[in-house]
């Protein structure tokens with residue numbers, strides 16, 4: 380039987396920029412002292428440009444349950460180990476799921492054009508027919524050993540990725556990483572990209588807890604943005620984001636906008652520092668997470684009373700008044716992002732500037 384191993388053209392094209400040339404990737408290198416280094420390795424996406432279905436089967440131990448690290452709307456994510464010992468994450472699409480194919484294509488298309496230190500790196504895509512004749516589609520990424528941010532913010536029984544609480548400085552750094560990636564998508568890509576599904580489980584952490592935005596299955600290129608930051612198209616767009624993070628205007632059929640991402644980021648930022656989910660049972664009717672924080676602060680409560688308890692350590696208390704002032708500023712940024720009216724929301728580039736200033740204020 381003929382097995383077709385074909386690779387999604389878009390990803391191959393993207394990688395062709397990195398195609399190895401003999402002179403570019405010498406096998407041996409000399410270091411500054413003239414000694415020979417061990418074998419010089421080109422980036423993973425060069426070494427594994429042509430990952431086949433068979434290689435993915437081998438890497439994931441036949442997509443074993445023990446390697447299952449994530450399950451989402453459109454498929455499952457498996458940890459894998461390549462021949463050279465490198466770790467990968469393989470996102471296998473559930474072809475039966477309605478909308479899965481579109482999500483796969485969107486993620487391919489978005490990630491083909493995007494490369495940033497705070498955005499999950501795609502290695503390749505695999506679109507083929509398995510030996511048993513079923514359709515198989517998967518995206519292959521760098522493996523993020525510290526899992527997703529949701530697992531860190533909300534302690535669970537399964538502590539595979541998280542052995543302790545995030546410290547204040549780690550949370551500030553993660554908040555800046557995520558805002559920096561969004562700023563890149565909104566303000567520095569040739570065509571602005573709206574992620575449309577920002578939430579803690581779509582933020583992945585590497586071994587140093589550097590944050591990477593992942594899951595571009597709902598992303599949109601906003602070709603014709605008007606001066607208000609909306610996509611200038613006559614038809615409104617139906618969108619599914621995640622409950623608690625979707626901006627209120629999307630619910631009434633408004634166009635996708637960059638401000639929509641800013642809203643979701645604001646919720647994520649407040650969640651990161653309060654440890655409370657927007658979907659917590661305590662938030663119902665008019666009371667939202669952001670309203671709760673706003674009410675507390677305007678009633679004269681200390682920010683320290685609304686933040687995640689684990690932040691109230693001896694170390695943070697040593698920061699004295701700077702701790703309270705810094706948290707007020709951070710929560711204030713979150714509230715400016717999560718305004719109900721899109722036009723009142725702050726631009727993400729100003730979020731980056733303000734959070735970097737807060738970090739400077741707190742830790743220098």
Ligand SMILES: Nc1ncnc2c1ncn2[C@@H]1O[C@H](COP(=O)(O)OP(=O)(O)O)[C@@H](O)[C@H]1O
Pocket residue numbers: 448449450451452453454455456467468470499520521522523524526527580581583593594595596
């Ligand atoms: N590269 C990766 N490294 C480690 N874990 C990952 C990786 N990619 C995904 N995951 C895990 O799988 C989960 C689902 O992945 P995601 O890309 O968000 O797909 P979905 O569309 O199914 O939500 C993530 O929340 C994370 O826990």
Ligand SMILES: [Mg+2]
Pocket residue numbers: 451580581594
């Ligand atoms: Mg996801």
